[in-house]
Amino acid sequence: MIILKTVSELRIWRDSLADNLGLVPTMGSLHAGHLALVERAAVECENVLVTIFVNPTQFNNPADFDSYPRDKEQDIKLLSELGVNAIFIPDEAEIYPAGECTTVSVSGLGSLWEGAHRPGHFEGVATVVAKLFNLTNADRAYFGEKDYQQLQIVRRMVIDLLLPVEIVACPIVRAHDGLALSSRNALLDDRSREMAKDLIHSLERVQHDIKAGRAADTAIAEQQTKLNDGGWEVDYLALVDDSTLCPISAMRPGARLIIAASIGGVRLIDNIWAE
Numbered sequence: 001m002i003i004l005k006t007v008s009e010l011r012i013w014r015d016s017l018a019d020n021l022g023l024v025p026t027m028g029s030l031h032a033g034h035l036a037l038v039e040r041a042a043v044e045c046e047n048v049l050v051t052i053f054v055n056p057t058q059f060n061n062p063a064d065f066d067s068y069p070r071d072k073e074q075d076i077k078l079l080s081e082l083g084v085n086a087i088f089i090p091d092e093a094e095i096y097p098a099g100e101c102t103t104v105s106v107s108g109l110g111s112l113w114e115g116a117h118r119p120g121h122f123e124g125v126a127t128v129v130a131k132l133f134n135l136t137n138a139d140r141a142y143f144g145e146k147d148y149q150q151l152q153i154v155r156r157m158v159i160d161l162l163l164p165v166e167i168v169a170c171p172i173v174r175a176h177d178g179l180a181l182s183s184r185n186a187l188l189d190d191r192s193r194e195m196a197k198d199l200i201h202s203l204e205r206v207q208h209d210i211k212a213g214r215a216a217d218t219a220i221a222e223q224q225t226k227l228n229d230g231g232w233e234v235d236y237l238a239l240v241d242d243s244t245l246c247p248i249s250a251m252r253p254g255a256r257l258i259i260a261a262s263i264g265g266v267r268l269i270d271n272i273w274a275e
């Protein structure tokens, strides 16, 4: 496994490959959710490149960027055990040349939900992902459904910018109690970690209620109140169309339930199919 630190090292390595390339973009602090993406890429692609870059432009809050978990040594160790061909760990200056003034913005989709609560977040995501696609010329890129809105934004960007990369969506990997794995889970204190399973339980309760014939907005309001009363701060809990992410009032094929809420100062997101 080769460790690439600069854009020019990455370009030279890419040019040396005869076969196809699978890309797994991450911000590091890897867990089993990331590793599932890597394992799938290793099965489907001749070469696998994992990128580790805590992208500053997608953090609307500097304190959040500073406290984001980082564990480079452990990440390298985990990836070396999985048959990854290369890791790209660039410095910020490699990705953002001095004086940079070009960004990628996915309008509409990018301003809903996470976009509304974290202004500039998806512009940062779309810009860095577009750069990684340009740099790597990957044949396939692997993204988790955990960040469902991000996945739809990347798909939209690929269609709109005519990028020659296939986006592969991978299911959410969860802890034993149902909590979606996330690098941010490491920031939860014991009490918050214990409560964190409430998030998936709320989604499943709404799913169950809608299936049982209750109005979606009533079922959603009930769970939202329950979470807020239990010490959570809910940013949103919604039933949405799976590709536009627009809110919908009744179940339909492909409907998705999405949630974002904070517990003990840690903001978590999750989603499930509504059906």
Ligand code: AMP
Binding pocket: 025, 026, 027, 028, 032, 033, 034, 036, 037, 142, 143, 144, 145, 146, 147, 170, 171, 172, 173, 174, 180, 181, 182, 183
């Ligand atoms: P991050 O390092 O948080 O930027 O995530 C890198 C990639 O891993 C993204 O495509 C995420 O959606 C994906 N990912 C993160 N957590 C999970 C999980 N629990 N299950 C599946 N994919 C995940």
